[in-house]
Amino acid sequence: MNPFEMVLGIIIVVTIGSILKARYGVRKDAMGNEYHVNDTATAADNARLRDEIRALKERVQVLERVVTDNESGARIDREIEKLRDKNSV
Numbered sequence: 001m002n003p004f005e006m007v008l009g010i011i012i013v014v015t016i017g018s019i020l021k022a023r024y025g026v027r028k029d030a031m032g033n034e035y036h037v038n039d040t041a042t043a044a045d046n047a048r049l050r051d052e053i054r055a056l057k058e059r060v061q062v063l064e065r066v067v068t069d070n071e072s073g074a075r076i077d078r079e080i081e082k083l084r085d086k087n088s089v
Contacts, residue, residue: 001009025037066076
């Protein structure tokens with residue numbers, strides 16, 4: 001085996017290894033540690049976090065609407081009284 005064939009063989013082996021790592025979702029972080037991207041627990045955790053962020057964004061929108069409302073004082077008082085009336089019944 002001449003040096004050219006050996007270099008070509010090394011390149012082929014490294015390329016196949018890289019393709020297999022990409023196929024199975026193995027990545028490296030900045031420190032060089034390997035981790036799996038296609039983990040089912042990670043996917044479930046990501047979905048839960050997306051739902052939580054969506055709920056928090058909705059809450060922030062409601063708070064912004066309450067704060068920036070022109071007649072906010074009177075409106076808030078009416079809504080609080082409505083809630084009190086519902087709870088007392």
